[in-house]
Amino acid sequence: MSDYLWDEYRRILGGARTIAVVGASAEPGKAAHEIPAYLQGKGFNVIPVNPHHREVLGRPALATLLDIGEPVDIVDVFRPAPKTPAVARQALEIGARALWLQLGIVSDEARDIAEAGGLRVVMNRCLGAVYAELELAGALSRTT
Numbered sequence: 203m204s205d206y207l208w209d210e211y212r213r214i215l216g217g218a219r220t221i222a223v224v225g226a227s228a229e230p231g232k233a234a235h236e237i238p239a240y241l242q243g244k245g246f247n248v249i250p251v252n253p254h255h256r257e258v259l260g261r262p263a264l265a266t267l268l269d270i271g272e273p274v275d276i277v278d279v280f281r282p283a284p285k286t287p288a289v290a291r292q293a294l295e296i297g298a299r300a301l302w303l304q305l306g307i308v309s310d311e312a313r314d315i316a317e318a319g320g321l322r323v324v325m326n327r328c329l330g331a332v333y334a335e336l337e338l339a340g341a342l343s344r345t346t
Contacts, residue, residue: 211332214300214322218275219247221329222267222298224289225280226250226258233304234280235259237330241278244333249274267292274298278329279307286312294319302329 221241226248227234235258242248242259249272250258253265264270267277267289277293279286279302286303290312293301301316303309303325313323324332 220274221246221276222249222274223278224251226252228255228258240330267296276300278302280304283309290315
């Protein structure tokens with residue numbers, strides 16, 4: 203990992219407390235369930251966003267980011283790339299600090315929308331894997 207990316211990931215994750223997970227799944231075994239569960243276990247306040255589930259990880263699943271009534275640091279996205287520009291717009295509307303598109307998800311349009319609004323953007327990377335790598339390297343100084 204380049205020093206620039208390493209530093210950027212540290213900036214995003216180091217001060218984060220709340221992660222809204224768009225496309226969170228209630229089905230164990232799916233990445234959209236396992237990654238949020240891992241992050242929740244690491245002390246993050248994980249807010250599931252999925253209109254097709256009533257509950258994920260013991261928390262009510264919300265229909266959209268706009269239904270969240272608390273500050274969000276990172277919007278973590280498990281949705282197909284064509285759906286991500288709308289998610290980026292909602293992330294801006296709720297005042298999130300970063301938009302994170304999971305492994306395999308790339309959208310230049312979503313990136314442009316988010317960056318134009320001042321959000322940090324990561325695409326095509328697993329948030330859980332990056333967190334684990336930073337934690338193992340002792341490169342995170344966050345308190346939850």
